[in-house]
Amino acid sequence: MQEPIFTPDMFRAQASRSPDATAVRDGDREMGYAELDSRSARLARSLNERGISRGHLVAVVLDRSVDLVVAFLAVLRSGAAYVPVSPADPADRVALLLEDAQPSMVITSVRQASRMPWLDPGLVHLVNGGSGRAADHDLARETGTAVLPSSLTPSDAAYVIYTSGSTGRPKGVVVEHGALSSYLRYVVASYPSVAGRALFHSSVSFDMAVTSLYGPLLTGGTVDIVDLRAIGANPVPAAGAGSPSFLKVTPSHLALLRALPDWCSPTGHLVIGGEALATAQLRPWWAEHGTVTIVNEYGPTEATVGCCVYQARPGDVVDGPHVPIGRPTTGTGLYVLDEWLKPVPAGRTGELHITGPQLARGYLGRPGATATAFVADPFGPRGGRMYRTGDLVRKRADGSLEFLGRADDQIKINGFRVEPGEIQAVLVDHDLVAQAFVTVRGTGAESKRLTAYVVPAGGGGPLDPRELRRFAASRLPEHMVPVDLVSLPALPLTANGKVDRDALPGPRPRDGGDAPVAGTAEERLLCRMVADLTSVPTVSVDDDFFQLGGSSIAAARLVTRARREGVGLTLETVLKGRTIRRMLARRDADSLETQ
Amino acid sequence: MTTTLPTEFSRLGSVTGHLEDNGYTAAVVYPVGPDVDDHRLWTVEHRKRIQQCLRTYGAVLLTDLPVDLELFSAVVRTIGGEPLAYNERSTPRTEVGANIYTSTEYPPDQAIPMHNENSYSDQWPSTLFFLCHTAPKSGGATPIADSRAVLQSLGPEVQNRFARGVLYTRTFREGLGLSWQEAFQTDSRERVEQYCRDHGQRFTWTDGGLRTRHWQPAWRREPSTGAEVWFNQANLFHVSALDEEIREALALYDEEDLPRNAYLGDGSTIEEDDLAVVGTAYEKVSLAMPWRTGSILMINNMLMAHGREAFTGDRRILVSMA
Numbered sequence: 001m002q003e004p005i006f007t008p009d010m011f012r013a014q015a016s017r018s019p020d021a022t023a024v025r026d027g028d029r030e031m032g033y034a035e036l037d038s039r040s041a042r043l044a045r046s047l048n049e050r051g052i053s054r055g056h057l058v059a060v061v062l063d064r065s066v067d068l069v070v071a072f073l074a075v076l077r078s079g080a081a082y083v084p085v086s087p088a089d090p091a092d093r094v095a096l097l098l099e100d101a102q103p104s105m106v107i108t109s110v111r112q113a114s115r116m117p118w119l120d121p122g123l124v125h126l127v128n129g130g131s132g133r134a135a136d137h138d139l140a141r142e143t144g145t146a147v148l149p150s151s152l153t154p155s156d157a158a159y160v161i162y163t164s165g166s167t168g169r170p171k172g173v174v175v176e177h178g179a180l181s182s183y184l185r186y187v188v189a190s191y192p193s194v195a196g197r198a199l200f201h202s203s204v205s206f207d208m209a210v211t212s213l214y215g216p217l218l219t220g221g222t223v224d225i226v227d228l229r230a231i232g233a234n235p236v237p238a239a240g241a242g243s244p245s246f247l248k249v250t251p252s253h254l255a256l257l258r259a260l261p262d263w264c265s266p267t268g269h270l271v272i273g274g275e276a277l278a279t280a281q282l283r284p285w286w287a288e289h290g291t292v293t294i295v296n297e298y299g300p301t302e303a304t305v306g307c308c309v310y311q312a313r314p315g316d317v318v319d320g321p322h323v324p325i326g327r328p329t330t331g332t333g334l335y336v337l338d339e340w341l342k343p344v345p346a347g348r349t350g351e352l353h354i355t356g357p358q359l360a361r362g363y364l365g366r367p368g369a370t371a372t373a374f375v376a377d378p379f380g381p382r383g384g385r386m387y388r389t390g391d392l393v394r395k396r397a398d399g400s401l402e403f404l405g406r407a408d409d410q411i412k413i414n415g416f417r418v419e420p421g422e423i424q425a426v427l428v429d430h431d432l433v434a435q436a437f438v439t440v441r442g443t444g445a446e447s448k449r450l451t452a453y454v455v456p457a458g459g460g461g462p463l464d465p466r467e468l469r470r471f472a473a474s475r476l477p478e479h480m481v482p483v484d485l486v487s488l489p490a491l492p493l494t495a496n497g498k499v500d501r502d503a504l505p506g507p508r509p510r511d512g513g514d515a516p517v518a519g520t521a522e523e524r525l526l527c528r529m530v531a532d533l534t535s536v537p538t539v540s541v542d543d544d545f546f547q548l549g550g551s552s553i554a555a556a557r558l559v560t561r562a563r564r565e566g567v568g569l570t571l572e573t574v575l576k577g578r579t580i581r582r583m584l585a586r587r588d589a590d591s592l593e594t595q
Numbered sequence: 596m597t598t599t600l601p602t603e604f605s606r607l608g609s610v611t612g613h614l615e616d617n618g619y620t621a622a623v624v625y626p627v628g629p630d631v632d633d634h635r636l637w638t639v640e641h642r643k644r645i646q647q648c649l650r651t652y653g654a655v656l657l658t659d660l661p662v663d664l665e666l667f668s669a670v671v672r673t674i675g676g677e678p679l680a681y682n683e684r685s686t687p688r689t690e691v692g693a694n695i696y697t698s699t700e701y702p703p704d705q706a707i708p709m710h711n712e713n714s715y716s717d718q719w720p721s722t723l724f725f726l727c728h729t730a731p732k733s734g735g736a737t738p739i740a741d742s743r744a745v746l747q748s749l750g751p752e753v754q755n756r757f758a759r760g761v762l763y764t765r766t767f768r769e770g771l772g773l774s775w776q777e778a779f780q781t782d783s784r785e786r787v788e789q790y791c792r793d794h795g796q797r798f799t800w801t802d803g804g805l806r807t808r809h810w811q812p813a814w815r816r817e818p819s820t821g822a823e824v825w826f827n828q829a830n831l832f833h834v835s836a837l838d839e840e841i842r843e844a845l846a847l848y849d850e851e852d853l854p855r856n857a858y859l860g861d862g863s864t865i866e867e868d869d870l871a872v873v874g875t876a877y878e879k880v881s882l883a884m885p886w887r888t889g890s891i892l893m894i895n896n897m898l899m900a901h902g903r904e905a906f907t908g909d910r911r912i913l914v915s916m917a
Binding site: 368553570575 | 663665668669693702771772780839840841843844845847848
C-alpha cells in the first residue's frame with residue numbers, strides 16, 4: 001500500500017498499528033484508537049449519506065470533548081472541510097461565523113443546538129454532547145462499515161479557521177490538505193514526545209489545537225482534554241495521568257503554567273506559539289524544568305499553524321531579549337522585506353513574507369482580502385504566491401529570525417515609532433515583573449500615552465511605578481519609557497490565549513504623592529502649567545513633559561505661558577530639558593553664557 | 596438650501612437624490628441606506644453617474660450606509676480607483692486599513708482651515724473619500740468650498756499678488772512638528788533627497804534635521820471643467836495659521852526654522868491682510884453638512900476645498916484618497 005499522505009489516512013494507518021492504545025481522554029472518559037476509528041468512520045459515512053463530500057464545509061459547534069475529536073476526523077474522512085466554532089464564544093460571534101461560512105451542515109450537540117434556535121434544522125446533525133442523554137444514533141450504533149479510502153487531493157480544503165481581521169470582521173482562512181500534511185509531517189518528525197500524552201487545552205477555534213490534536217493521533221499518543229484554568233481548584237491529576245510529555249501554549253500562558261501544579265508541565269517538549277516570546281518570559285519556567293526541550297513555533301493561521309521554528313534543547317543558552325523563531329520548516333521560504341518589497345539587511349526590522357507548501361488557499365469568500373494578503377512571489381518561480389504576514393521580524397547574525405510583534409501594534413507617539421515588544425522585553429527583565437503588556441491609551445495627538453500593564457512576579461503586591469520607570473529609563477530611549485504603569489494580578493486573556501486588549505483597565509489617575517515637592521515659586525508655577533497642558537493632576541519637577549503626554553504644540557504653549565509670567569523658557573530648553581528641573585537648569589546655564 | 600437635480604442625476608435606481616446648495620458650493624446627496632439591499636452593487640451600477648456628479652458639482656454625499664470598512668474600501672475603488680498611500684505627510688494620521696487613514700489627528704477644540712489636499716505639492720489625489728465612523732456630539736463637520744467660487748471671490752488685487760505663485764518652506768526636526776522620518780515615511784536620507792529632486796524641491800540638511808523649499812502656482816486649471824481653481828495652501832503654511840500662543844513661542848526662532856511657512860513666489864512676504872481676504876472668501880463659499888454615522892462624502896479635490904470644524908465628543912472620520 002502507498003504511504004498515506006493525508007491526515008485522515010495517516011490516522012487510519014496509525015489506528016491499525018495501535019488499536020488498543022488510548023487515543024483520547026476527557027476526564028474519566030477514554031476512547032481507544034479502534035473505537036475512534038470506527039466511530040469517526042460511521043459519522044463520516046452518515047455525512048456522505050446526507051450528501052456531504054469533497055468541497056463541502058461542515059461547521060462543528062462542540063466543546064473540547066471526545067465527540068469533538070470524532071467529529072473533526074469524521075468530517076475529514078467524509079472529504080469535506082470542518083469549520084470549528086467554539087460554543088464558548090458569544091452567541092453573536094457564533095452566528096456571525098456560521099453566517100459567513102455558509103456550511104452545508106452543522107455538527108453540534110443537543111445542548112448547543114438549543115442555543116442556536118435560528119439554525120435551519122435541515123442543516124443540523126446532532127451528536128451526544130457528553131450530557132449523559134440518549135446518544136445520537138451515529139455515535140451509538142455499534143456496528144459500522146468502513147468508509148471508502150479517501151480520494152482527497154492536496155488542494156482539497158481540510159479546515160477553515162477564523163481569525164480576527166484588522167477591520168474587526170473575522171476572516172475564514174481556508175487551509176488545504178497539502179498544507180496540513182506538510183505541517184503535520186514536520187510535527188511528527190520534530191516532536192517525538194507527541195507520541196506520549198499531549199494536553200489539549202486551547203480553544204477549538206484556534207489553529208494551535210491542530211498540533212496537540214493530530215500530533216498524538218498520527219503517532220499513537222493520547223490527546224488529554226483539559227481546561228488549564230479550571231485546574232487550580234483540582235490540584236490532583238486524573239488517575240494514572242502524571243505529567244504530559246507534550247504541551248503547546250502561548251507566551252501569555254507561561255505565567256499561568258508556573259502557577260499550576262507541576263504535573264501540568266510537560267516532560268518532553270514545550271511548544272510556545274501565537275505571540276512574540278521574550279527571553280525573560282521563558283526563563284523562570286525553564287529554570288525549573290531544565291530537561292524539557294523548548295520550541296518557539298511561529299506561524300500565522302494563513303501559513304498553517306507553524307512555519308518557522310527554534311528549538312532550545314536542555315543546556316542550550318538563549319541570549320538576547322527575544323527568543324528567536326529560528327528557521328523555516330521544510331519547503332517554506334521566508335523573506336524579510338521593507339515596504340517596497342526589497343529585502344532588508346540582517347539586523348534591520350522588516351515585515352516577514354512567507355512562501356511554500358504551507359500557505360493557505362486564502363480567505364473564504366473574500367477574493368479582495370485574499371489578493372491583498374497573498375501576493376505574487378517576486379523572488380520565486382513564476383506563479384508562486386507569497387503571504388504578507390504583517391509581522392515584524394529581524395534576522396540575527398546567525399541567520400535565525402526574531403519575531404518582534406505585529407506591524408499593526410507599532411505605536412507612534414510624537415512622531416516616534418515605538419515597538420511595544422521591545423519595551424515589554426525590558427520590563428520583564430526586572431526581577432519583580434513576571435509579565436508586561438504595553439499599549440497606547442488615549443486618542444488624539446496631544447493625549448496619547450504609552451501605558452504598561454505589569455504583573456508582579458511571584459504573586460507580589462503592586463509594583464512601584466517610579467522604580468519601574470527609572471529601570472526602564474536606564475535601558476530605553478526616553479520616548480519608549482511608559483508614562484502609566486498599571487499593576488494587575490494577571491493579564492486578561494482571550495479564548496485564544498492572547499492578551500485581551502479590550503479587557504484591560506483604562507489608565508488610572510496618575511500616582512503622585514511621593515514626588516519631590518516643587519520648591520521655588522518658579523517650579524510651582526511651571527508644575528501647574530504642565531499639569532494644565534497635559535491634564536495630569538499632579539506634576540513633579542522631575543516628571544518628563546513628553547512622557548506625561550506633552551506634544552510639541554503643548555511645548556510651544558508652555559514656552560509662551562511661562563514667558564508671559566516672566567519665566568524665560570525657550571522651545572529648545574523645553575524640548576531638550578524635558579523635566580521642569582532640567583528646563584530651569586538649562587535656562588540658568590544659557591543666561592550665564594549670554595552675560 | 597435644497598434644490599432638485601437634473602433628471603439624469605435625480606434617480607439612481609431606487610434612490611432619489613437632491614442638491615444641497617448655498618449659491619457657491621453644491622453637493623449631491625443620495626440617501627442610499629434604506630432603499631438599497633446591496634450598497635456595493637448600487638455604487639457599481641451607478642458608478643458613471645456618481646463620477647459625473649463629482650466632475651460637474653464636485654461633491655457627493657451618500658447617507659445611511661452601514662459603517663463597514665470593506666464597503667468603504669469598495670466604494671473608493673469603484674468610484675476613484677486604487678487608493679493612494681499618504682506620502683509626503685504634513686499632518687499626523689494613522690492607517691486603519693489598506694490605505695484607509697484616520698482624518699488628521701488635531702485637538703478637537705481647533706478648527707482645520709479650508710484646503711485642497713496636497714495642493715502644496717506637484718501631486719495630489721483626484722478624489723477624497725470620508726467615512727463617518729462615529730459622528731461627533733456637536734460640531735465637527737467637514738465643510739467644503741467650491742474652489743472656482745473661492746478664486747472668483749478674491750478680487751483682482753489679491754489675485755495679482757498671488758500670480759507669482761507660492762513658495763513653501765518646511766523645517767523638519769525631532770521634537771518640533773513632524774520629523775523628516777515621519778513626513779517622508781522613511782529612515783533613508785538618500786530616499787528623501789531623491790524624493791526632493793524628483794519633485795522639484797530644494798533641500799538642506801541641518802544640525803537637527805532637514806529644510807525644504809519649493810514653488811507651486813496659486814491656482815490651476817481643473818481638467819474636466821476647464822475652470823480655474825484656487826489651489827494652494829498658503830493659508831495653512833503661513834505662520835499666521837498658528838494660534839497666538841504658539842506663534843509667540845516660535846517667534847523666538849529665526850523665521851527659516853519655523854516648521855512650515857509660505858511666501859509669495861518671488862520670496863516676498865505674504866501680507867496677513869491678503870490671507871484674511873482668502874479666509875473670508877472660504878467662509879462665504881463654504882457649505883457645512885453635519886456628519887451622521889454611516890455617511891460617505893466624496894469630493895473632487897481640485898473643485899472642492901475641505902476643512903474641519905471644532906467639535907466635542909468622540910469623532911472618528913476615516914479618509915481614503917484616490
